[in-house]
Amino acid sequence: MAKLRLGVLASGRGSNLQAIIDNIEAGKLDAEVKVVICDKPAAFALERAKNHGILGKYVNPRDYAGKAEYEQAVVQSLKENQVELVVLAGYMRLVRNVLLEAFPDRVMNIHPALLPSFPGAHGQRDAVNYGVRFSGCTVHFVDGGMDTGPIVLQAVVPVTQDDDEDSLAARILKEEHKLYSRAIQLYAEGRLKVEGRKVRISD
Numbered sequence: 001m002a003k004l005r006l007g008v009l010a011s012g013r014g015s016n017l018q019a020i021i022d023n024i025e026a027g028k029l030d031a032e033v034k035v036v037i038c039d040k041p042a043a044f045a046l047e048r049a050k051n052h053g054i055l056g057k058y059v060n061p062r063d064y065a066g067k068a069e070y071e072q073a074v075v076q077s078l079k080e081n082q083v084e085l086v087v088l089a090g091y092m093r094l095v096r097n098v099l100l101e102a103f104p105d106r107v108m109n110i111h112p113a114l115l116p117s118f119p120g121a122h123g124q125r126d127a128v129n130y131g132v133r134f135s136g137c138t139v140h141f142v143d144g145g146m147d148t149g150p151i152v153l154q155a156v157v158p159v160t161q162d163d164d165e166d167s168l169a170a171r172i173l174k175e176e177h178k179l180y181s182r183a184i185q186l187y188a189e190g191r192l193k194v195e196g197r198k199v200r201i202s203d
Contacts, residue, residue: 004031004188007083009074009091010038014045016089016110019177020184021052029181030188034081037074039093055081061093071098078103085187087180088142092121095142105194107142108187110180112172114138114154119147124172125165135159135168137176139183141194150199152183152192 008017017036023029036049036056049056057077064070075098078086086099088109100107113123115138118130127135136156143149155175159168186192186201193200 001030004184005082005084006031006033006087006184007078007081007085008033008036008045008087008089010036010043010045010089011040011092012043012045012090014043014048014089015173016176016180017045018048020087020089020181021048021054023181025052029185031085031184034083035077037077039091045089067096068098071096075099075102085184087184089180094146095144097144100142100144105141108152108183109140109142109147109149110176110183111138111140111147112169112176114156115140115147115151122165124169127159128163128165128168132159135172137172137179139179141199150194150197152186152199152201153179155179 010017020029021033024031033054036045036054038046038058039061041058046056046058059070059073059077061070064073084106086103086107088107095107111119111123113127114136118126134156136154138154139152141149141152157172157175191202
């Protein structure tokens with residue numbers, strides 16, 4: 001059975017990328033990372049890719065006339081590597097129509113909150129400040145909005161009275177590393193179907 005070909009977009013340290021690689025190498029995920037594309041030259045995700053013999057590419061947004069042109073270059077690289085599913089792993093750019101139209105219902109993201117609560121770049125901080133008793137993480141398909149796409153899987157994490165942004169983020173990150181690979185494996189098995197706002201998971 002052919003393995004699912006992944007393209008990973010990242011902007012920073014790439015801890016979710018590392019978890020995906022580790023699960024692949026442990027035989028827990030039927031996929032292979034074909035290319036890691038970063039929009040930051042110093043992103044440690046590129047070093048992680050190099051350490052595992054994976055193609056890593058830095059695509060500088062400033063080399064292009066606009067966001068659409070930049071994203072077209074990203075799409076070209078993904079297609080050159082025959083990517084089937086695009087995985088966002090700490091990618092700090094809002095995905096545009098160019099990528100979404102090239103990979104319809106094939107761009108996946110993980111967010112450190114229980115969506116639709118606390119979207120955006122500071123989900124953990126917002127959860128702590130709001131005083132919720134539970135937070136967590138959400139894997140969803142990307143639809144062009146800010147963390148608004150159809151939800152695939154969620155994991156719940158308790159919030160303690162002593163939590164700050166960093167302590168909650170660390171607890172959530174442990175769940176992210178498990179949940180993301182689980183969602184990708186469901187996709188690899190052909191068990192995910194987007195129906196409007198909902199994602200149906202077949203047996």
